[in-house]
Amino acid sequence: MGNLSVVGLQWGDEGKGKLVDYLAGQFDAVARFNGGSNAGHTVVIGEKKHTFHLVPSGALKGKELLIGAGVALDPVILREELSLLPERIRGKLLIDGRCSLVSPFDKELDAVLEQMRGSSAIGTTRRGIGPAYAMRALRLALRASDLLNNPDPEALSQFYSRLGIDPTGFRAWIEESKQVVAGLVGDVGSRIVDIGQGGGSVLFEASQGTLLDLLHGSYPFVTSTHTVVSYIPAGLGIPPSEAGEPLGVMKCYTTRVGSGPFPTEIKDPTSDKIRSVGNEYGATTGRPRRVGWLDLVALRYAIRLNGVKNIAVSKLDVLSEVKEFRACVSYRHMGSETGDFQRSLGHLHEVEPVYESPFSMHGAKYDAELPAQAKKLVEYLEAALGVRVSLVSHGEERSRTIEL
Ligand code: IMP
Numbered sequence: 001m002g003n004l005s006v007v008g009l010q011w012g013d014e015g016k017g018k019l020v021d022y023l024a025g026q027f028d029a030v031a032r033f034n035g036g037s038n039a040g041h042t043v044v045i046g047e048k049k050h051t052f053h054l055v056p057s058g059a060l061k062g063k064e065l066l067i068g069a070g071v072a073l074d075p076v077i078l079r080e081e082l083s084l085l086p087e088r089i090r091g092k093l094l095i096d097g098r099c100s101l102v103s104p105f106d107k108e109l110d111a112v113l114e115q116m117r118g119s120s121a122i123g124t125t126r127r128g129i130g131p132a133y134a135m136r137a138l139r140l141a142l143r144a145s146d147l148l149n150n151p152d153p154e155a156l157s158q159f160y161s162r163l164g165i166d167p168t169g170f171r172a173w174i175e176e177s178k179q180v181v182a183g184l185v186g187d188v189g190s191r192i193v194d195i196g197q198g199g200g201s202v203l204f205e206a207s208q209g210t211l212l213d214l215l216h217g218s219y220p221f222v223t224s225t226h227t228v229v230s231y232i233p234a235g236l237g238i239p240p241s242e243a244g245e246p247l248g249v250m251k252c253y254t255t256r257v258g259s260g261p262f263p264t265e266i267k268d269p270t271s272d273k274i275r276s277v278g279n280e281y282g283a284t285t286g287r288p289r290r291v292g293w294l295d296l297v298a299l300r301y302a303i304r305l306n307g308v309k310n311i312a313v314s315k316l317d318v319l320s321e322v323k324e325f326r327a328c329v330s331y332r333h334m335g336s337e338t339g340d341f342q343r344s345l346g347h348l349h350e351v352e353p354v355y356e357s358p359f360s361m362h363g364a365k366y367d368a369e370l371p372a373q374a375k376k377l378v379e380y381l382e383a384a385l386g387v388r389v390s391l392v393s394h395g396e397e398r399s400r401t402i403e404l
């Protein structure tokens with residue numbers, strides 16, 4: 001088996017964590033290539049729920065765990081996360097020395113910037129991700145490898161001071177971070193190439209979703225890194241030829257956390273119903289997620305950007321409790337209709353969704369076999385999106401998965 005990547009086709013929270021855990025058994029390692037602790041990947045095994053922010057979701061399958069150069073690494077969160085997991089998991093972890101670090105001062109800056117934006121705040125997770133990537137672009141960032149060489153925080157302290165952020169505790173933070181990453185820092189790109197040369201394979205786990213991509217998403221209401229599969233080689237330091245096949249993940253409705261345009265957002269009580277049945281609350285921040293109908297216009301864009309041929313569809317069980325099912329087939333704007341998401345990006349907050357309600361998923365029951373209503377949905381999606389649906393998820397638990 002070759003390498004495979006799991007990529008979100010919406011605004012994040014598509015169910016990537018569950019899918020990565022489900023698939024990880026077939027791979028030698030699971031690698032994160034983007035984002036940071038803004039991610040919240042949930043894996044449910046039996047009664048137990050695990051939320052991963054930095055550790056790749058393959059952890060519970062005993063796989064090698066790789067954190068690539070493209071990740072913004074918060075050592076404090078990593079320490080917390082590791083402390084909740086069995087001790088042996090630390091021994092599986094390799095962190096690329098080129099990872100930019102997220103400091104407590106970046107988190108403070110995140111909050112300050114959000115406050116400054118006032119009513120146009122992005123609604124970030126306040127995990128300091130934007131500032132950490134900005135520090136990288138400013139060529140000021142501390143990287144994981146720097147921790148090994150006793151860095152002098154003087155210049156950085158001055159930088160934060162000038163922004164009105166008190167840098168007291170910088171040295172203590174460096175000392176603490178050093179301990180967290182001790183013995184874990186190396187070259188993730190080389191490790192992935194070595195695994196491939198030894199006949200093994202790696203599963204790449206994207207965080208966030210395509211529509212939150214810094215370049216290709218609904219800018220400025222996006223995250224501060226790249227969430228598309230074309231970033232896998234850069235974010236890991238591997239040749240594009242090693243990036244593997246992408247598997248797109250989508251929910252059978254849409255959610256979004258934070259601000260920004262959301263054409264298919266539901267403005268009636270159905271959104272509360274879906275939120276409560278689907279437990280649509282941010283895994284990182286606990287914020288209620290905004291809920292919307294399926295958006296085929298946005299999905300076609302995400303599928304094209306990522307070159308996806310196979311998709312996994314999640315949360316089918318949620319629609320069993322909802323009378324209606326709607327799919328947005330085009331956008332209406334200034335009297336004309338379009339199916340072009342990219343051209344709509346500049347005025348996404350003004351478009352009006354044009355819906356189709358081809359069937360209802362209400363009352364569908366899931367066993368080992370797909371019920372007739374779900375088969376209809378699969379056929380509908382395959383025709384509308386030009387992809388193959390190869391996997392369906394109908395519940396949080398690992399076993400609630402059907403391969404097609
Ligand atoms: P940031 O990534 O914390 O800077 O937040 C920027 C935007 O991305 C906000 O709208 C967040 O809610 C959103 N976001 C960041 N990470 C995730 C995620 O893992 N799932 C869903 N939304 C996310």
Ligand code: MG
Pocket residue numbers: 012013014039040041042283
């Ligand atoms: Mg999430």
